Amino acid sequence: MAKTKDQEIAELRQAMAALIAENETYKARLEIICGMRPTEYAGFKLKLSTGETIVRNSEGIYASIPECSELEFIVDRDYVIDELVADIKRRR
Known part of the structure; x- marks a missing residue:
């Protein structure tokens, strides 16, 4: 038995409603996860004993600024970790 056009439209609407609800649930979970991230660690600036400054922005991208x-x-x-370890060794 073939479906009528109205039945097909109703099924498509139901499928779209399910996708929208799934998307809203996904967005809510992302907001919870972002809310749990400590904002005080979002970015930092650190000056090494060599005069080099290492910074990290809120997106987590690291940069090195020579003296x-x-x-x-x-x-x-990895570069940041290596430089921090080397800086600790230089200070000893």
């Missing part, structure tokens, strides 16, 4: 420069060089997290 006599205003240029920021994008660096990865």
